[in-house]
Amino acid sequence: MTAAGGGRLAVREAGPLDAPSVVLIHGWAQTGEVWDLPGFRTYAVDLRGHGESDDFGDYRDSAQWAADLKSVLDHTGPATVLGWSYGGLVIADYLRFHGTAKINALVFVSAVTEIGRGRPGGETGPVMRAALPAAITDDEVMAEFCRNMAPALPAETVAELTASATSVSHKVRGELFRRDVGSADVLKAVDVPTLVVHGTQDEVVAPAAAEYSAALIPGAELSLYPDTAHAPFLERTAQFADDLKRVAR
Numbered sequence: 447m448t449a450a451g452g453g454r455l456a457v458r459e460a461g462p463l464d465a466p467s468v469v470l471i472h473g474w475a476q477t478g479e480v481w482d483l484p485g486f487r488t489y490a491v492d493l494r495g496h497g498e499s500d501d502f503g504d505y506r507d508s509a510q511w512a513a514d515l516k517s518v519l520d521h522t523g524p525a526t527v528l529g530w531s532y533g534g535l536v537i538a539d540y541l542r543f544h545g546t547a548k549i550n551a552l553v554f555v556s557a558v559t560e561i562g563r564g565r566p567g568g569e570t571g572p573v574m575r576a577a578l579p580a581a582i583t584d585d586e587v588m589a590e591f592c593r594n595m596a597p598a599l600p601a602e603t604v605a606e607l608t609a610s611a612t613s614v615s616h617k618v619r620g621e622l623f624r625r626d627v628g629s630a631d632v633l634k635a636v637d638v639p640t641l642v643v644h645g646t647q648d649e650v651v652a653p654a655a656a657e658y659s660a661a662l663i664p665g666a667e668l669s670l671y672p673d674t675a676h677a678p679f680l681e682r683t684a685q686f687a688d689d690l691k692r693v694a695r
Contacts, residue, residue, distance in 0.1 A: 447517060447518070447521055448517070449494070449502075449503075449513060449514045449517045450510075450513035450514070450516065450517055451502055451503040451510055451513065451514075452502065453494055453499070453500035453501075453502030453503060454499060454500045455491060455492065455493075455494065455499045455500075455514060455517065455518065456478065456491070456492040456497055456498035456499045457478070457489050457490065457491050457492070457518060457521070458478045458479070458481075458488075458489070458490040458492075459487075459488070459489055459490075460487075460488050460490070461483075461484065461485070461486050461487040461488050462487060463487060464487075465485060465486050465487040466486055466487065466526060466694040466695055467486070467487045467488075467489065467522055467523065467524070467525035467526065467550075467694075468483065468486045468487065468488050468489070468525060468526045468527075468528055468690070468694050469488075469489045469491065469515075469518055469519065469522055469525045469526070469527045469528065470483070470488055470489065470490040470491065470528050470530075470533075471491055471493065471515070471527070471528065471529040471530065471533030471536050471537065472490070472491070472492075472493065472496070472530055472531075472532075472533055473530045473531025473532045473533055473556075474531060474532040474619070474622055475496070475588065475610070475611040475614040475618075475619050475622075476496065476530075476531075476607065476610050476611060477492050477496050477497030477498075477610045477613075478490030478491055478492045478497060479497065479606070479610060480530075480606075480607070480610065480680075481679070483679070483687065483690065484687075485687065485691070486690070486694060489518060489521075489522050489525070491514075491515075491518055493514070493532075493533075493536065494510075494514060495614065495615065495617075495618035495621075496610075496614050496618065497610070497613070501615065501617075501618060505618065505621035505622055505624070505625075506621065506624055506625050508539040508542055508543070508625075508627060509539075509543060511535075511536050511539035511540070512539045512540045512542060512543040512544060513543075514536070515527070515536060515537070515539070515540040516540065516543075516544055519547075519548040519549070520548075522548075523548065524548045524549070524550050525548070525549070525550060526549075526550050526551040526552070526553060526690075526693060526694040526695060527540075527549050527551075527552055527553070528552075528553040528554075528555060528690070529552075529553070529554055529555065529557050530555045530556060530557060530677075530679070531555075531556050531557055531558065531650065531651060531676065532557075532558060532622060533555075533557060534554045534555075534557025534558050534559045534659070535557075535558050535559060535560070535561055535568075535627065535629075537552065537554070537557075537559070538559045538560070538567075538627070538629040538632055538633070539627070541629075541632040541633075541635070541636065542629070542632045545635065545637075546636060546637055546638045549638055550638060550639075550694075550695045551638050551639040551640065551641070551693045551694060551695055552636065552638060552639070552640040552641070552663075553640070553641045553642075553643065553690065553693055553694075554640070554641070554642045554643070554656070554659055555643045555644075555678055555679060555686075556643070556644055556645060556648055556650065556651050556656075556676050556677065556678060557642075557644075557651065557655070557656070557659070558570075558651055558655055559629045559633060559655070559658075559659045560627055560628050560629045560630075560655075561623070561625050561626065561627050562625065562626035562627060562628070563626075565626075565627070565628055566654065566655065566658045567628075567629055567630075567633075567655055567658050567659055568651075568655060569651070569652040569654050569655045569658075570650065570651060570652060571648060571649035571650055571651065571652045572649050573591065573594045573595060573649040573650050573676075574591075574649070574650045574651070576594075577590070577591040577594075578623070579620075579623075581619070582616060582619045582620040582623070583616045583619075583620075585612045588608070588611050588612055588619075589608045589611075589612065591611070592604055592607045592608040592611055593608075594649070595607070595649075595650050595675060595676040595677065596675040596676050596677040596680065596681055597675060598675065598681060599677065599680055599681065603680060630662055633659055633662040633663050634662050634663070634664070636663045636664060636666075637664070639665070639693055639695075640660075640663045640665070640666040640667070641666070641667050641669060641689060641690075641692075641693045642656050642659055642660040642663070642666055642667065642668045642669065643656075643669045643671065643678050643686065643689060644656035644668075644669075644670055644671070644678070645670075645671045645673075645674030645675050645676060645677075645678050645681070646670050646671065646672050646673070646674065647673060647674060647675050648674070648675050648676045649675065649676070650675075650676040651676065653670065656668060656670070669689055671685065
């Protein structure tokens, strides 16, 4: 599909047409291939500069991220929107400009909703702090980051995450961090059912970031997964699918 800025966004569509629609937004230096959620009508986006989407526009501009997600929702119609890691910030960008238009429910998974020094909704853990800034330009450091983000994952899955991460250009990897965005006001204005999922052992995005978001979003449910790192949907697939079924509509 073509985004508002003229670039092409890749969206992988899967699942029964009559199942609940879920728009899936991946994290930093990943792609829509990371998702496998049977039982839903899924629309897995490749963010601009990632996977099969074009490299275009201003990566520091919240309005452009909001426009990208709006283009997807214009295509899918009303849907549950799920953001993993950096995908939570893309959701916050959309909320800033469009509120909850076309959003039936929200799911934040190991997500940041803010970015910048001292922003509580973007608090990182030791694995992320150790990787940056080197992982922006050093593929070996990026590979180590992928191994450490969820140490219990099978080697095959880690290899897939690494291949996706190292396929993203150094320029794009860096641009995503050159932002300073607070989101308290937009989180307080959310008026749809919201689930916040986070692993208690996440050392990429600190659990405190999830607690911050859940405390601000009216009525949000916070689900902390014990003994789980940065990828609950890969580490605890059955539990995550059950949680998503409760929320998606």
